[in-house]
Amino acid sequence: MSEWIPRTELGKLAAKGEITLDGIFTQGKKIKEAGIIDTLIPNLQTDIIFIGGSPGKGGGIMRTPTRRTARMHRSGRRYRTQAMVIAGNGDGYIGIGMSESVENRKAIEKATEAAKLNIMPVRRGCGSWECACGEPHTIPYEVEGKAGSVRVKLIPAPKGIGLCINDEAKKVMRIAGIKDIWSKCYGSSKTRNNYALALFDAFRKINKMRTEAKKNHDEVEEENTEVEM
Numbered sequence: 001m002s003e004w005i006p007r008t009e010l011g012k013l014a015a016k017g018e019i020t021l022d023g024i025f026t027q028g029k030k031i032k033e034a035g036i037i038d039t040l041i042p043n044l045q046t047d048i049i050f051i052g053g054s055p056g057k058g059g060g061i062m063r064t065p066t067r068r069t070a071r072m073h074r075s076g077r078r079y080r081t082q083a084m085v086i087a088g089n090g091d092g093y094i095g096i097g098m099s100e101s102v103e104n105r106k107a108i109e110k111a112t113e114a115a116k117l118n119i120m121p122v123r124r125g126c127g128s129w130e131c132a133c134g135e136p137h138t139i140p141y142e143v144e145g146k147a148g149s150v151r152v153k154l155i156p157a158p159k160g161i162g163l164c165i166n167d168e169a170k171k172v173m174r175i176a177g178i179k180d181i182w183s184k185c186y187g188s189s190k191t192r193n194n195y196a197l198a199l200f201d202a203f204r205k206i207n208k209m210r211t212e213a214k215k216n217h218d219e220v221e222e223e224n225t226e227v228e229m
């Protein structure tokens with residue numbers, strides 16, 4: 001691997017050890033170089049979301065890591081491979097990337113780089129009223145994520161319940177650092193890429209919730225003041 005030469009201001013700060021991952025997101029900065037993630041998450045965890053499928057023996061679909069797409073061309077069919085990769089630190093940070101290439105290996109490599117640039121914090125907590133241990137083992141609130149025709153509801157679960165969700169989503173939860181969760185899925189879960197994207201939509205919504213809850217609270221207070229006047 002060749003040595004990383006940072007090109008952006010943020011990259012230079014990361015290379016000098018002058019900014020942390022938390023710092024990047026509290027300052028609302030955008031990561032434009034994968035080297036920043038390689039530096040700040042030295043023990044990066046990655047996994048492949050199985051988006052492909054081929055008819056298996058005795059019916060059903062056999063899941064495969066990549067999806068082959070065909071396009072008609074003057075000289076015949078042109079095949080390409082799509083891959084979806086997740087990357088994170090296993091402890092509150094995760095990103096997702098999708099890419100396409102003529103080669104399997106290349107598609108996975110490009111998707112991994114894209115996932116690094118999409119890394120975001122995942123808010124965790126003990127959102128389960130049955131648990132109240134106060135540790136960040138699940139999500140803080142119930143939330144619903146959407147992508148295409150897929151909707152996924154994530155529900156905080158008490159400690160020790162584990163990941164009550166399908167195998168592809170388990171990969172996402174493990175890298176995000178979520179240990180206990182309940183879930184419901186609506187719509188066609190055949191489209192695995194949309195299913196994974198719906199999970200990330202849910203994470204993004206949780207991240208927004210705190211600020212919106214605070215905003216609403218402030219608005220209510222303002223209204224109350226007006227009533228008093």
Ligand SMILES: [Zn+2]
Nearest residue numbers: 126131132133
């Ligand atoms: Zn708990």
